[in-house]
Amino acid sequence: MNILLGSDHGGVDLKRICKGHLEGLPDYVVEDIGVFSEDSTDYPVVAHRVAQAVADGEFDRGILICGTGLGMSIVANRYKGVRAALCHNLYTARMSRLHNDANILVMGGRVIGVGLALEMVDLFLTTSFEGGRHQRRVGQID
Ligand code: RB5
Numbered sequence: 001m002n003i004l005l006g007s008d009h010g011g012v013d014l015k016r017i018c019k020g021h022l023e024g025l026p027d028y029v030v031e032d033i034g035v036f037s038e039d040s041t042d043y044p045v046v047a048h049r050v051a052q053a054v055a056d057g058e059f060d061r062g063i064l065i066c067g068t069g070l071g072m073s074i075v076a077n078r079y080k081g082v083r084a085a086l087c088h089n090l091y092t093a094r095m096s097r098l099h100n101d102a103n104i105l106v107m108g109g110r111v112i113g114v115g116l117a118l119e120m121v122d123l124f125l126t127t128s129f130e131g132g133r134h135q136r137r138v139g140q141i142d
Contacts, residue, residue, distance in 0.1 A: 001027060001028055001029070001060045001061060001125065002028070002029040002030075002031070002059050002060050002061075003022060003028055003029070003030050003031070003059060003060065003061045003062065003063060003125070004031050004032075004033065004050050004053050004054065004058075004059040004061075004062045004063075005018065005019055005022075005030060005031065005032045005033070005050075005062075005063045005064075005065075006032070006033045006034065006046040006047065006049060006050040006062070006063075006064050006065075006072075007034075007035060007046065007064065007065040007066060007109065008035060008041045008042070008043040008046055008065075008066045008067070008071075008072075009035060009037070009038045009039060009040055009041050010043075010065075010066045010067025010068070010108075010109050010110055011064075011065025011066050011067065011072075011107070011108075011109035012035055012036065012037065012038055012065075012109070013038075013109060014065050014107065014109040014112075014114065014117055015032070015063075015065050015109070017114055017117070017118070018063060018065070018117065018118065018121055019032050021118050021121065022121070027125075028125070031059070033046065033049055033050065034046065043066040043071040043072055043075070044071065044075045046064070046072070047064055047066075047071070047072045047075035047076050048075060050062040050064055050076065050104065051075065051076040051077075051078070051079040051082045051084070051104065052079060054076075054079070054081075054082055054103050054104055055079040055080060055081045055082050060103070061103055061104065061105070061124070061125065062076070062084075062103065062104035062105070063104070063105045063106075063107070063121065063124075064076060064084065064104055064105070064106045064107075065106070065107050065108070065109045066106075066108065066109065067108060067109060067110040067111075068108040068110065068111055069086040069087075069106040069107050069108035069111065070086065070108070072084070072086075072106050073085075073086040073106040076104050076106065080142050081103075081142065082103060082104055083096075083100055083101060083102045083103055083104070083138070083141070084102065084103075084104035084105075084106050085100060085102035085104070085105060085106060085124075086106040086107075086108075087105060087106070087107065087120055087124070088107075088108070088111065088112060089116070089120075090116070090119055090120060090123055093105065093119075093120035093121075093123045093124050093127075094123050094127050096124065097123070097124060097127035097128065097129060098127060098128075098129065098130045098134070099130060099134045099137075100134070100138065101129040101134070101135075101138050102124070105120065105121065105124040107120065
């Protein structure tokens with residue numbers, strides 16, 4: 001599975017930690033489009049790039065992190081075929097896959113702790129879509 005990571009300055013620390021975590025696991029190819037510093041930047045620029053790449057099928061999944069996750073999720077969900085899930089706990093991370101077939105995980109770097117974030121990433125990447133009635137509903141989105 002190939003995964004594209006992106007953040008603004010509000011998510012740069014958590015992104016770096018997520019990247020290190022994923023690079024230590026055998027099943028993932030990880031690419032990071034930045035940002036790489038805490039200098040103030042515009043979250044839509046990064047969110048557009050990750051969402052477009054996932055929408056185009058260049059990456060299986062995306063992970064976007066800004067301060068709250070709100071701005072990134074608003075931008076990413078404008079792309080047809082993108083289902084970006086702003087998650088704050090293990091339940092929503094798991095359900096985003098089971099019921100929504102989410103393909104981008106969005107997190108708030110100023111909202112959640114590192115331990116929780118890494119568990120959410122693992123759940124998001126290993127939980128399969130349930131299909132069935134949820135397939136019909138996902139089909140109704142676009
Ligand atoms: C940046 O200060 C902050 O607005 C951004 O990271 C994000 O939370 C936007 O939704």
